[in-house]
Structures are given as structure tokens and as C-alpha cells.
Amino acid sequence: xxxxxxxxxxxxxxxxxxxxxxxxxxDSKPDSRESKREEKFATLSKLLRELKQILYGNSExxxxxxxxxxxxxxxxxxxxxxxxxxxxPKLNLEARKDATQIVANLQRQQVQSRLIAxxxxxxxxxxxxxxxxxxxxxxxxxxxxxxxxxxIRHQSVARYVLESEHMKKFFDIIQLPNFDIAADAAATxxxxxxxxKSTVAEFLSKNYDWFFAEYNSKLLESPNYIxxxxxxxxxxxxxxxxxNSAVMTRxxxxxxxxxxxxxxLRESSKSIQIEAFHVFKLFAANQNKPxxxxxxxxxxxxxxxxxxxxxxxxxxxxQFEADKAQVVREIAxxxxxxx
Amino acid sequence: MVGTIPAxxxxxxxxxxxxxxxxxxxxxKMITRHLCKSQVMxxxxxEAADRETKRFHYPLDPxxxxxxxxxxxxxxxxxxxxxxxxxxxIVAIKSIDLDRSTSDxxxxxxxxxxxxxxxxxxxxxxxxxSFTVGRRxxxxxxxxxxxxxxxxxxxSFPNGISEPCISIILKEALMGLCYLHDQGHLHRxxxxxNILMDSNGSIKLADFGVSASVYESSSRYLMLNEITGTPYxxxxxxxxxxxxxxxxxxxxxxxxxxxxxAHGRPPLSHLPFSESLVVKxxxxxxxxxxxxxxxxGQKNPKFxxxxxxxxxxxxxxxxxxxxxxxxxxxxxxFKNCKGCDFLxxxxxxxxxxxxxxxxxSKLQKVGSMSSSxxxxxxxxxxxxxxxxxxxxxVKKNRRISGWNFNVDACELDxxxxxxxxxxxxTRGGESVILxxxxxxxxxxxxxDKEVDDIGGVDRxxxxxxxxxxxxxxxxxxxxxxxMLTVAGGVEETAATxxxxxxxxxxxxxQLMQVxxxxxxxxxxxxxxxxxLEMELEFxxxxxxxxCDV
Numbered sequence: 001x002x003x004x005x006x007x008x009x010x011x012x013x014x015x016x017x018x019x020x021x022x023x024x025x026x027d028s029k030p031d032s033r034e035s036k037r038e039e040k041f042a043t044l045s046k047l048l049r050e051l052k053q054i055l056y057g058n059s060e061x062x063x064x065x066x067x068x069x070x071x072x073x074x075x076x077x078x079x080x081x082x083x084x085x086x087x088x089p090k091l092n093l094e095a096r097k098d099a100t101q102i103v104a105n106l107q108r109q110q111v112q113s114r115l116i117a118x119x120x121x122x123x124x125x126x127x128x129x130x131x132x133x134x135x136x137x138x139x140x141x142x143x144x145x146x147x148x149x150x151x152i153r154h155q156s157v158a159r160y161v162l163e164s165e166h167m168k169k170f171f172d173i174i175q176l177p178n179f180d181i182a183a184d185a186a187a188t189x190x191x192x193x194x195x196x197k198s199t200v201a202e203f204l205s206k207n208y209d210w211f212f213a214e215y216n217s218k219l220l221e222s223p224n225y226i227x228x229x230x231x232x233x234x235x236x237x238x239x240x241x242x243x244n245s246a247v248m249t250r251x252x253x254x255x256x257x258x259x260x261x262x263x264x265l266r267e268s269s270k271s272i273q274i275e276a277f278h279v280f281k282l283f284a285a286n287q288n289k290p291x292x293x294x295x296x297x298x299x300x301x302x303x304x305x306x307x308x309x310x311x312x313x314x315x316x317x318x319q320f321e322a323d324k325a326q327v328v329r330e331i332a333x334x335x336x337x338x339x
Numbered sequence: 340m341v342g343t344i345p346a347x348x349x350x351x352x353x354x355x356x357x358x359x360x361x362x363x364x365x366x367x368k369m370i371t372r373h374l375c376k377s378q379v380m381x382x383x384x385x386e387a388a389d390r391e392t393k394r395f396h397y398p399l400d401p402x403x404x405x406x407x408x409x410x411x412x413x414x415x416x417x418x419x420x421x422x423x424x425x426x427x428x429i430v431a432i433k434s435i436d437l438d439r440s441t442s443d444x445x446x447x448x449x450x451x452x453x454x455x456x457x458x459x460x461x462x463x464x465x466x467x468x469s470f471t472v473g474r475r476x477x478x479x480x481x482x483x484x485x486x487x488x489x490x491x492x493x494x495s496f497p498n499g500i501s502e503p504c505i506s507i508i509l510k511e512a513l514m515g516l517c518y519l520h521d522q523g524h525l526h527r528x529x530x531x532x533n534i535l536m537d538s539n540g541s542i543k544l545a546d547f548g549v550s551a552s553v554y555e556s557s558s559r560y561l562m563l564n565e566i567t568g569t570p571y572x573x574x575x576x577x578x579x580x581x582x583x584x585x586x587x588x589x590x591x592x593x594x595x596x597x598x599x600x601a602h603g604r605p606p607l608s609h610l611p612f613s614e615s616l617v618v619k620x621x622x623x624x625x626x627x628x629x630x631x632x633x634x635x636g637q638k639n640p641k642f643x644x645x646x647x648x649x650x651x652x653x654x655x656x657x658x659x660x661x662x663x664x665x666x667x668x669x670x671x672x673f674k675n676c677k678g679c680d681f682l683x684x685x686x687x688x689x690x691x692x693x694x695x696x697x698x699x700s701k702l703q704k705v706g707s708m709s710s711s712x713x714x715x716x717x718x719x720x721x722x723x724x725x726x727x728x729x730x731x732x733v734k735k736n737r738r739i740s741g742w743n744f745n746v747d748a749c750e751l752d753x754x755x756x757x758x759x760x761x762x763x764x765t766r767g768g769e770s771v772i773l774x775x776x777x778x779x780x781x782x783x784x785x786x787d788k789e790v791d792d793i794g795g796v797d798r799x800x801x802x803x804x805x806x807x808x809x810x811x812x813x814x815x816x817x818x819x820x821x822m823l824t825v826a827g828g829v830e831e832t833a834a835t836x837x838x839x840x841x842x843x844x845x846x847x848x849q850l851m852q853v854x855x856x857x858x859x860x861x862x863x864x865x866x867x868x869x870x871l872e873m874e875l876e877f878x879x880x881x882x883x884x885x886c887d888v
Contacts, residue, residue: 142453178468178469179468180453180469184449186449224471225438225473270438271438
């Protein structure tokens with residue numbers, strides 16, 4: 001700490017205050033062309049860089065937890081985060097990146113063993129709307145997207161986003177032609193659907209119908225290879241999670257879902273085939289298979305068994321082999337039931 | 340927005356567009372450039388801000404790009420030179436096969452795309468845009484027409500580049516590295532193959548296939564416990580991965596790269612890669628690692644003490660004592676550097692084009708049976724392997740075979756006949772051996788089936804490489820004998836070498852064993868010598884002490 005204050009006379013609290021003042025200036029005068037404007041923006045960029053260095057340290061020094069705590073406390077005492085998010089489009093690229101990293105770091109900072117960022121976001125939950133709509137603006141998408149992903153580390157914030165209208169938009173955003181933006185959105189989508197188990201389970205059972213209808217038609221049956229590949233992997237992650245067992249049972253009882261999965265099994269892409277198998281096995285392993293599922297499996301029995309005969313991942317995988325053996329046994333032993 | 344498009348495109352397009360006759364495109368370009376100029380004058384500051392923050396100057400549609408040439412290839416990626424028909428800019432497109440990458444690799448690809456599109460520094464290669472085309476990801480980047488420094492050296496400077504040029508190249512690269520470190524990114528694969536040059540002499544750091552952000556890892560500490568990078572350039576603490584990886588490891592690689600530029604190859608590259616690791620761990624690495632070459636007639640007075648001091652700072656075994664990138668930039672070696680024009684005059688003159696060099700390397704690859712030898716081209720890609728272990732394996736072979744080209748070029752080059760410089764012979768021989776090892780590696784071979792037809796092996800070529808192999812072994816033996824005499828040697832090893840030397844003709848395995856044995860002997864002798872030297876030092880001290888008394 002000594003070293004830090006020797007080189008920088010300003011305390012973290014001073015830095016945050018000065019940043020806030022400049023953000024208020026930036027926010028209030030959208031198109032002012034006065035000469036001081038540029039200077040103020042330059043100072044703002046410099047301050048953001050300094051804040052970042054306090055939080056992350058630099059190549060010479062590790063961050064000091066005391067300084068981080070002071071900074072965090074001052075940051076959330078007033079509306080600095082909102083100002084920063086709102087003013088982000090006015091900053092230059094480097095300042096935007098610094099700001100994004102600051103916001104990301106603040107989500108993890110504890111002050112007296114409390115995540116005060118979470119308290120702030122709960123009181124200002126509309127900020128998530130700004131961040132989530134950021135994906136529609138190509139210039140801001142990666143910055144707002146990264147911030148959003150850090151904010152949904154807090155369960156209450158994730159619940160808000162899951163239950164918001166933004167959730168529906170993700171199905172389109174993750175198919176944008178821009179790979180970097182689409183991939184960033186896909187990472188956020190995955191985080192929302194896997195991070196907080198109980199919230200996800202609740203969301204999926206409440207929103208089962210529209211969610212899986214969209215998931216099947218837009219993602220699993222997308223003409224885009226990347227979309228299908230990411231979607232089938234994520235579906236496996238979701239359904240195989242113990243907390244989602246109710247949803248899994250429901251999913252694995254649907255004939256339409258089975259049809260989609262069997263199409264994915266036939267893909268020429270090995271990666272997609274393997275991921276599809278991990279979902280398909282749920283249909284086969286289900287001990288209360290509905291009659292129509294059984295009849296589809298029986299009708300395709302020989303084809304499926306032939307497919308599985310020389311079906312294996314590039315890497316040795318005992319678990320996979322065991323699963324495959326069981327699926328083969330299940331399918332081979334099926335008796336067609338009369339309706 | 341529209342006005343900024345040609346502004347982005349001008350530099351790269353000007354020289355290369357001549358190759359293609361797109362008169363209407365040129366015409367549009369001229370018009371738009373003119374428009375752009377007047378706009379720039381009107382809103383200069385706005386323009387600057389826009390250029391920095393706005394994206395999407397490049398179309399996200401494969402039909403807007405016309406592939407002109409292949410300029411590089413890795414195990415799951417190909418690099419093309421292409422014309423962007425809407426902006427008339429010449430670009431490089433890295434096309435990555437996503438189906439060959441695991442989901443973990445996929446995350447890396449995502450991270451790399453994001454990293455590259457958010458970077459903005461004159462010495463760092465950024466991505467204009469990226470989009471998927473079927474199962475492949477296309478990353479559109481500026482085209483760096485002179486290619487990588489490694490390929491430049493292979494073509495024109497097999498013995499290294501002159502110090503004034505090195506200082507410019509390194510300074511530019513270091514500024515890029517400084518920026519990356521400032522941004523919280525580690526490059527993790529600094530080497531001449533990842534330093535690119537444009538026709539105007541500008542230098543950019545490239546290939547973030549293995550780069551990582553310390554901000555994205557959950558730990559606040561700047562350590563990453565993964566082994567990535569290329570062995571010869573890897574810092575000791577990365578090899579001993581218990582310490583993790585920090586900014587300072589990039590500085591080490593930077594130091595190795597300095598040596599690589601000075602000598603045409605990284606130190607110890609004549610040893611198979613695992614040996615170089617071990618040796619590096621057990622002892623310091625300095626200019627002395629080229630000593631054998633120097634002692635055998637090739638003196639190296641050409642390097643200043645500043646250069647040696649700078650490299651020495653980077654190659655400190657203790658990462659804490661190595662300078663940070665920004666501190667290193669203030670080193671005297673980087674004072675009074677000449678400008679990039681100097682590079683154009685002294686490095687680029689007479690250099691064949693990247694396309695041509697890549698084609699030549701491919702021909703030689705077929706000839707020398709090195710199916711996976713790669714990359715002459717501007718971007719080396721080593722990512723997206725299916726299996727980590729296999730990856731490491733393939734990587735090391737492939738990396739080393741990267742030097743094959745170098746070497747082959749030397750062998751084929753009439754200006755540098757084999758026996759003139761020891762360095763060349765050594766390299767020629769060594770690499771052939773490694774090549775053979777590669778040939779034996781079935782996995783690798785099948786991996787690269789699609790790359791070249793290995794089937795068409797020429798008998799002459801095989802005999803040729805076997806002869807080279809023999810030569811290299813002779814050279815090895817010579818070196819051992821030399822070392823033995825230096826250290827007041829033991830006869831028997833030389834005898835072993837001589838007897839086994841007679842039977843070399845066909846079996847590489849045997850040869851490998853012999854070399855392994857010789858190497859061990861060499862190691863032993865070295866160790867002996869060091870202990871003798873220490874004893875000598877000790878005695879000297881003792882003598883001076885007694886004299887003082």
C-alpha cells in the first residue's frame with residue numbers, strides 16, 4: 001500500500017469521485033463542442049486506466065485489497081456505475097475496454113464480506129436492459145455483453161434477465177453473422193442457462209413450451225453449423241444437470257424432440273453427432289418411454305444399431321462406451337407395444 | 340461511415356491491387372478516396388473517433404471476398420490472401436476448421452476473435468471482422484505483404500539479420516507487446532514466426548491463438564497454469580509450470596526472439612525440443628549457446644554490448660528480475676532506432692513475395708517428405724487440436740519442422756554450400772532427422788493426409804535426405820569429438836561414435852539412439868567441464884587470496 005500511495009498521491013476514493021464528476025459532465029452535455037470537452041474526456045480515460053490498475057494491479061505490482069475495497073465502496077455509494085454504462089458509447093475504444101474490465105472486477109469485490117455490487121444492481125436492475133440491448137449495437141455489443149455476463153454472476157440479476165423479454169432475443173442474436181458478437185451472446189446465453197441451478201430449473205419449468213419450441217426450431221434446426229453445434233452441446237449440459245431432471249423427463253418424452261435428435265445423429269459432423277448422442281441416450285434410457293417413442297425407436301432399430309456399431313469419439317472415452325453399450329442394449333431389447 | 344471505408348483500405352490495397360485488373364474497382368476507390376479526403380477535412384476529430392470505435396468496415400459475407408492465393412497453412416487452418424471486393428482492400432483471411440476443434444478449443448477461438456477485434460495498436464495485428472462459412476470460421480485481417488520474420492529470414496537471411504534492422508523490428512514488436520500487456524493480455528507465443536512485416540516496413544505482432552487474458556481467468560493473480568507456446572521460446576517457469584505464467588514469460592520469449600533474429604534460428608534449436616527444455620532448465624541461456632558456431636570460425640563481433648545486455652535482461656532465469664515490457668522499451672538498445680524505411684531498404688529488397696515463398700515451401704515439403712512442415716506464410720496457426728496430448732506431440736514435431744524449410748532453403752541455396760558454415764550443416768542435418776521422426780509418426784501423417792500427397796515420394800529425394808542424415812550424424816560426432824578434446828576428453832565415446840557411425844545407412848531409429856547417446860555424452864562432458872572450471876575458479880581465488888595475504 002505504501003508503494004501505491006507514494007507513486008499516486010490520490011486515494012482510490014478521490015479517483016472515483018473525480019471520475020464520477022467527469023461522467024456527469026459527459027452525460028449532461030451530449031454535443032458540446034467546447035475546447036475543454038476533449039481535455040475532460042482525456043482525463044476521464046486516464047482516470048479509468050488508474051482505477052483499473054488499482055483493481056488489477058499491473059505488471060509490476062499485485063492489487064492491494066484495502067485499496068480495492070475503498071474504491072468499490074465509493075463506486076457504489078452513488079450512481080457511478082449507471083453513469084459509466086450510460087456514457088460508455090461516448091468513450092474511446094481503450095476507455096471502453098478499461099471500463100468493461102472495471103465493471104467486471106467490481107462484481108467480485110467484497111466489502112466487509114458483502115458483494116455490494118449485487119445490492120446496487122438489485123436496486124438498479126433496469127441497467128440490465130441497457131446492457132442486454134447492447135447486443136443490437138455492433139459497436140457496443142462486446143463491451144456491454146462482457147459487463148452483462150459479469151453481472152449475471154449474481155443470482156437475482158440472472159433471474160431478472162431470464163424472466164425478461166431479452167431472453168427471447170438471444171435466439172436471434174446468437175445467430176448474427178458477426179462471429180465475435182454472436183459467440184459472445186452465446187456465452188452469455190449459456191451462462192444464464194447453467195450458472196444458477198435452482199433459478200434455471202424454475203425458469204425452464206415455467207417457460208417450457210415457448211422455450212423449447214424456440215430452441216428446437218431456431219437453434220437445433222438452424223441451417224448454421226455453429227448454431228447447431230453450440231445448441232446441441234448446451235442442451236446436453238442443461239438436460240443432464242440433476243437440478244433439471246423434471247425438465248429432462250418431459251423433454252425426453254416428446255416424439256418431436258426425438259425426431260430432431262435423430263436428425264442430428266445423422267449429421268456428417270462428428271462433433272455434432274457425439275453431442276447429439278448425449279441427448280439421444282436420455283430418450284433410450286427413459287424407463288417410462290411413451291408408446292410413440294418406442295415405436296419410433298423400434299422402427300429405426302436396425303439403422304440405429306448400425307450407426308452405433310462404429311460410433312466413437314476421437315478420444316478414448318470409457319463413459320461414452322458404457323453409455324453406448326447401455327443404449328444399444330435398451331434399443332435391442334425393445335418390444336413394440338400395441339396402442 | 341461510408342467515407343471511412345477507403346481510408347482503412349488504402350495502405351494495404353495500393354501495392355497489391357496492381358496484381359489484379361479491377362479497373363472499375365480502382366475507379367470507385369479513387370472516387371471514394373477523394374470523397375473521404377474532403378470529409379476528413381470537415382470533421383477531422385469525428386473521423387478519428389469513428390475510425391477507432393466503429394466496426395464493420397468489412398463485409399460479413401464470403402462472396403465479398405475473392406481468394407487470390409494461399410499463403411499459409413496449419414493443422415486446422417489455412418491463410419489466404421484475398422481481395423475484398425466492396426472495399427477493394429487486400430486482406431489476409433484465416434480460415435479455421437471449427438469441426439476439428441473441441442468445445443474447449445472452440446472457446447479459445449471465440450476468445451481470440453474477441454481479443455483481435457478489440458485490439459487497436461499499430462504494432463498489433465487486429466481482425467477486421469470474423470464470420471462463419473459453413474463449418475469454417477473466416478477471420479479477416481490486414482494483409483502483411485512481407486510475411487513473418489521467420490519466413491523472411493528463411494528466404495533471405497539464413498544467418499540472421501543485421502543489428503540495426505533487429506533493433507527496429509524488436510522495438511516495434513515490443514511496443515505491440517507493451518500494449519498487449521497493458522490490456523491485460525499475454526501473448527504466450529512471441530517468436531519471429533509471429534512477427535509480421537508489411538511492404539512499407541511496418542511491424543505487427545500476430546497470432547493470438549494461444550494468447551490469454553488475465554482478466555478472464557477467475558484468479559486475480561496474473562498466473563496461468565497452462566503450457567502453451569513453442570518450446571524453444573518458452574521461459575523456464577512456463578516449462579516448470581508450477582509457477583504459472585505471467586507477463587515476464589513473454590519477456591523471455593522476446594529475448595529468445597532477439598537471438599533468433601540475430602542468428603536465423605533460436606538458441607539450442609539444433610537439439611530435439613525436449614532436450615532444449617532440459618538444457619535450458621539446468622543452465623542459463625546466453626549468447627554462449629551459439630558459441631560452438633563462433634568458435635568454429637564464425638566470430639560474432641557484429642553485436643553491440645547493448646544488444647547483448649538487452650537480451651541478457653530478458654533471459655534472466657528469475658522472472659522477477661526480468662524487466663517489464665515498458666521498462667525494456669527504455670533500454671539503450673532501443674534509443675536512436677532508425678525508421679521503418681530502413682527495413683524496406685535493407686530487409687525487403689529482393690525478397691520473393693509471400694505467395695511465392697509459400698508455394699516454394701510447399702514444393703520442398705513434398706520433396707522432403709515433411710508432410711506437415713508449414714508456414715512460410717504470414718500467420719502461423721497451431722490451435723484447435725482434437726486431443727491435448729496428441730496436440731503437444733504434433734505441435735512439437737510441426738514446430739520443429741517449421742525450421743525444415745529454413746534449412747532446406749539453405750541446402751538448396753548455392754550461395755551457402757553445406758560445408759562453409761558449421762551452423763548450416765548442423766541445422767540441415769538435424770532437421771532431416773526430425774523430419775524422419777515425423778514420417779514415422781502415423782497419427783501425424785494421417786492427420787495431414789489432405790495436406791499433401793505423401794504417396795509420391797521420390798527415391799532420389801529419400802536417398803538425398805538419408806545422405807544428409809548421415810552427414811548430420813558425422814557432424815554430431817565431430818562436435819562431440821571437439822567437445823571431448825576441449826574438455827580433455829575420454830576416448831571411448833568417440834570410439835562408440837565411430838563404430839556406430841559406420842552402420843548408419845538406413846535405420847533412423849538406430850540413428851536417433853546414437854544421437855541420444857552422443858548427446859548424453861556431450862552433456863556429461865559439459866558437466867565435467869563446468870565442474871573443472873569451477874574448481875579452477877576456486878583455485879584461482881585461493882591463489883589470489885594467498886597472494887594477498
